[in-house]
Amino acid sequence: MELSRxxxxxxxxxxxxxxTGYEIKSLVDVSTxxxxxxxxxxxxxxxGRLEELGLVRGKPDESSGxxxxxxxxxxxxxRALDEWLTSTEALHFELRHExxxxxxxxxxxxxxxxxxxxRRIRAEHERMAEQLxxxxxxxxxxASERGPGMxxxxxxxxxxxxxxxxxxxxxxEAEED
Amino acid sequence: MELSRxxxxxxxxxxxxxxTGYEIKSLVDVSTxxxxxxxxxxxxxxxGRLEELGLVRGKPDESSGxxxxxxxxxxxxxRALDEWLTSTEALHFELRHExxxxxxxxxxxxxxxxxxxxRRIRAEHERMAEQLxxxxxxxxxxASERGPGMxxxxxxxxxxxxxxxxxxxxxxEAEED
DNA sequence: CGCTTGATGTATCTCCGTGATATATTGCCG
DNA sequence: CGGCAATATATCACGGAGATACATCAAGCG
Numbered sequence: 001m002e003l004s005r006x007x008x009x010x011x012x013x014x015x016x017x018x019x020t021g022y023e024i025k026s027l028v029d030v031s032t033x034x035x036x037x038x039x040x041x042x043x044x045x046x047x048g049r050l051e052e053l054g055l056v057r058g059k060p061d062e063s064s065g066x067x068x069x070x071x072x073x074x075x076x077x078x079r080a081l082d083e084w085l086t087s088t089e090a091l092h093f094e095l096r097h098e099x100x101x102x103x104x105x106x107x108x109x110x111x112x113x114x115x116x117x118x119r120r121i122r123a124e125h126e127r128m129a130e131q132l133x134x135x136x137x138x139x140x141x142x143a144s145e146r147g148p149g150m151x152x153x154x155x156x157x158x159x160x161x162x163x164x165x166x167x168x169x170x171x172x173e174a175e176e177d
Numbered sequence: 178m179e180l181s182r183x184x185x186x187x188x189x190x191x192x193x194x195x196x197t198g199y200e201i202k203s204l205v206d207v208s209t210x211x212x213x214x215x216x217x218x219x220x221x222x223x224x225g226r227l228e229e230l231g232l233v234r235g236k237p238d239e240s241s242g243x244x245x246x247x248x249x250x251x252x253x254x255x256r257a258l259d260e261w262l263t264s265t266e267a268l269h270f271e272l273r274h275e276x277x278x279x280x281x282x283x284x285x286x287x288x289x290x291x292x293x294x295x296r297r298i299r300a301e302h303e304r305m306a307e308q309l310x311x312x313x314x315x316x317x318x319x320a321s322e323r324g325p326g327m328x329x330x331x332x333x334x335x336x337x338x339x340x341x342x343x344x345x346x347x348x349x350e351a352e353e354d
Numbered sequence: 355c356g357c358t359t360g361a362t363g364t365a366t367c368t369c370c371g372t373g374a375t376a377t378a379t380t381g382c383c384g
Numbered sequence: 385c386g387g388c389a390a391t392a393t394a395t396c397a398c399g400g401a402g403a404t405a406c407a408t409c410a411a412g413c414g
Contacts, residue, residue, distance in 0.1 A: 197363085197364075198363095198364070198365075199362090199363055199364060199365090200363095203363095217364085217365070217366085218365095218366080218367085218368095221364085221365060221366075222366090241363085243362095243363060243364065244364075244365095245363075245364060245365090246364090246365095
């Protein structure tokens, strides 16, 4: 009964103190989303499966006016999470990059079209770099407040990563004529 | 009736002279796979849909002993492909990186564990860089033989991309103690 | 040569995930 | 305090990933 990577996202978010599907999704959307996205359609059914497996414990929660279900990690869930964190299995890596895909098929097109494509790619990554930088102050505050907390390291990697692509695009734009 | 990105992969591969689902998948697996993977479970049904839409024309092909179906682009398929290649819609981008995910949740872990994680990530990307470099001679030969052909530009981006991550990991390993 | 075995080629099937949507509750503004 | 936007919770329809099935071909072996 292998767990999916997204299952571990859920376990991890529970450890970080989130307790409902909604809260998990909200945090994912401003953090892991950039290197591991997750949708409601995964999170809710997966919380159910994890409960059946005994990795999380859920109970109906009436503390708010809304009907909802709150979860927490079980001992076994904690253990499963730690095992995954320290395991040395091959790491899943996957990239979906429409811009590169278009370039791949752009041989038939004139060079100015290819330069334009590099420019469009750059624009997207500039946008993402921007977005990450806007998260940074928040993350830094959280980090100094309650210890490492929301791993800055990963955020900083993200920024360097986007910047690298932006620079590469600039070089290609210059070259492409 | 929006086409998926993978539909365009198929159209593009047909333009490059591939004609069966198997041939398309084979080329994908040594080229676009690194920034846009595709599975049989996508390719075969999608060829069917594209035929219904009139973007490809398929016929039973008895030239080999095997029962199979060959496809080619229609005029309309050519047009759809070109339109996509030059359109300025926002580009889809998505990353799935298990190593970063683990780091994100590794706050609770001792620093030497985090350094180990950066090392594991580096190992994966070194492997991928290697793999791309092994494709390069082939691609260069193809390029000089029949013009641009198999876009070198994209391959070279891939190598630089992997190298960037490898270098970044090295820096983090050094820092992590 | 006939047989076995593994590689290649072609395709489908099951189950999971994505993105959209449904529905309920709360907060806010006049 | 009525109406509407924002928030919160969840499900559904459809497409896609990975595994598997099945057929053909090639290669070695007695």
